Amino acid sequence: MELHLSLGRHGRLASDVYRQLLAAIRDGRLRPGDQLPATRQLAKSLEVSRNTVLDAYQRLTAEGFLVGRAGAGTFVSPEAASRVRAASSDPRTIAKRRDRPAALTPAAAWRGAVVSPSLAPAAFDFRIGIPDPALFPWDEWRRAVAHQLHSRRRARASYPEAHGVPRLRAAIARSVGLSRGVRTTADQIVVTSGAQQAFDLIARVLVEPGATVAVEEPGYPPAHAALRAAGARVEPVPVDGEGIVVSALPPHTRLVYVTPSHQFPLGHVMSLRRRQELLSFCAA
Structure with missing residues (x-):
């Protein structure tokens, strides 16, 4: 040893x-x-x-x-x-x-946060965002993984690009372009290990301490915690059947965090009219 x-x-x-x-x-x-x-x-x-x-x-x-x-x-x-x-x-x-002096403790925004609560197995799982494993293409996934492992068995072990494998980023750019109408390229895609890492990166790049960030209420608490950890002043804004109420957004808002395609946790899809209102607010 x-x-x-x-x-x-x-x-x-x-x-x-x-x-x-x-x-x-x-x-x-x-x-x-x-x-x-x-x-x-x-x-x-x-x-x-x-x-x-x-x-x-x-x-x-x-x-x-x-x-x-x-x-x-x-x-x-x-x-x-x-x-x-x-x-x-x-x-x-x-x-x-x-x-003894206090040990290192989390920032105030993360104290008491439950990142991954342990739950007992249930016969029926109604949690939001949990896909049905029966719908996952396990056989295709297994074949793809085996193919990649076989083809790379002689490849040099090294770190991949920090923002993701180029072919994967190109595939994501094409997918969101077709399914969401997002005009983007592989160079504008960053692959993260999960949504929380993405929230953290966005907050580090776009949020300065003391900046006002508007979030949906009700909304996604882990995203709010990432914004607060970056020093943002998080302001909850109500949502209705069309999405976030744009007229209730605070003035001088630096960033608006929304889930327009599937509002968390209510499940509403933001209407076209409300999306246009939000874009007009951000452009003003």
Whole structure:
């Protein structure tokens, strides 16, 4: 196992090794049964004497966190997990944790957000945006994947273009051109790992801190969270049977987030008249 430790050049090196190994056991990086490097090997990688590493190993062994096996090496003790739990419940440990500076926390826009809630299996799934797996062309997909894997088995492993494979972007441009009437080219297409990454990229490019962004109410909360994380002042705007109520848009709106083809979550399609009103508002 390659174990990374970073030692200072002042103070007791053995104590540094001891503390960092103990921390790795406590936070789960080293788990019961994991083998530690041989003392000579670790001492060489840290550029310290073997006695320094021996001292740290012996302390951890005496405390029950490590165990030596003749002819095999040094391992994390099977009882290490229970010792960590006992130490974590010690009142002195709890008091120290309470006085410790706060760890990194999410930005305010993301606190309490449930990105992917776990749901129990259901006989009938009525969630929005979940396709019927029976309609997916599994056989065609399997053949296409097998063909690509076979044709690329000798290809050099490297990162693809960050904004997506060119042939895929060209196919998307053609598809939205035919199905949605969108005039675009492959160079204007960016393939993301999901809608949330797309929202984040859009917010980073188009939204400045303090800018007003109008969103549909009701609407899609994860998109609103991405906009708030970029510093936007998100303003909810009501929707009716034709879509977002353009007359209710705040003045000086920098960006309007809408779902015109299938409003989330109501399912309305924005009318042609309302689309034209929205375009006129944005052009003004």
